[in-house]
Amino acid sequence: MDDMTKEAIRYLGYGKHAVDERTLALISDSFRNLEETAGRKSIYRIFDFNQTADDEFTIGTSAIQSSSLGRNLKGCRKVILFGATLGAGVDRLITRASVTDMAGAVVLQACAAALLEEYCDRCQTEIGMEMEKEGLHLRPRFSPGYGDFDIRFQAPLIQMLNCAKTIGLTMTDSYMMTPTKSVTAVIGASDTAEKCHIKGCEVCEKKDCIYRR
Ligand code: SF4
Structure with a gap:
């Protein structure tokens, strides 16, 4: 079993329990459909990093307060901002499935999350x-939303990477990313x-x- 399949099974909440043959077949179909649909895009930019306190620092011109991110970045000289997406086609695939086949849509969601993770790791x-x-x-x-790194920092990240133009990634007022299978x-x-x-x-x-x- 490959790592992405294992990851999808984990997202589906199977834990250590054996996963049945039908679900395994659904997972493999989902990955095949996603491979045909995904329009992977990513962008990164390197910024200077300046930490003034354990929980206060600037990335480029953006002032950020977060003790969990501050701890993770301690001692860093540069910071890379990163954005990635599987594209709008994946959202359409999942929406279509959710109308006719809810179980299939749930598996697709898990596989898309695993595919995105694997793409981000590769980038x-x-x-x-x-x-x-x-x-x-x-x-x-x-990512914004981890620990006390506020989800609202998604906005400056998307802006500093010019994500709308570079990878077609935008955000709603409630911090939902479009396409949904995206990461900053x-x-x-x-x-x-x-x-x-x-x-x-x-x-x-x-x-x-x-x-x-
Ligand atoms: S991945 Fe491991 S070495 Fe790196 S910051 Fe986390 S705990 Fe430390």
Whole structure:
């Protein structure tokens, strides 16, 4: 079983329980349909990072207050803002399925979330390789809504990346992203390598890490 299938099963809430053959077939159909539909796009920009207190810092010209993100970014020299989307076609696919086949739509949702995660990991690996050339090492990505990093910071992130133009990503007044299968995130870059796990702190074995999110 590949990692994306495992991730989709986890999103579906199966935990350690065995997943039945029918659901496995639905998952594999969903990934096939999503592959045909997804219009993956991503963008990143590198900004200077200036931390004035544990929970206060600026990224570019944007002032941010958050102790959880402040801890994660401590010691970073640069910060990368990152945006990615699977595109509007995926939303249409899920909406169509939800009219005729609710169980299928639920599986599609889980598979789309797994596909987005995998795409973001791949983008982050590529960004990481670029940054290594400048002697900088990435921390795990951190999205608005994690810890006390307020969801309203999605607005400046989308604006600073010019997401509407660059990747077709916008946001409603209630901070819902359109297309819905999209991500915005902050990724710290520091001079010292922490050997961060690409899947983030939750699966990292360095339990005593001071930057843990
Ligand atoms: S806990 Fe692991 S993944 Fe998280 S910041 Fe520390 S080294 Fe990186």
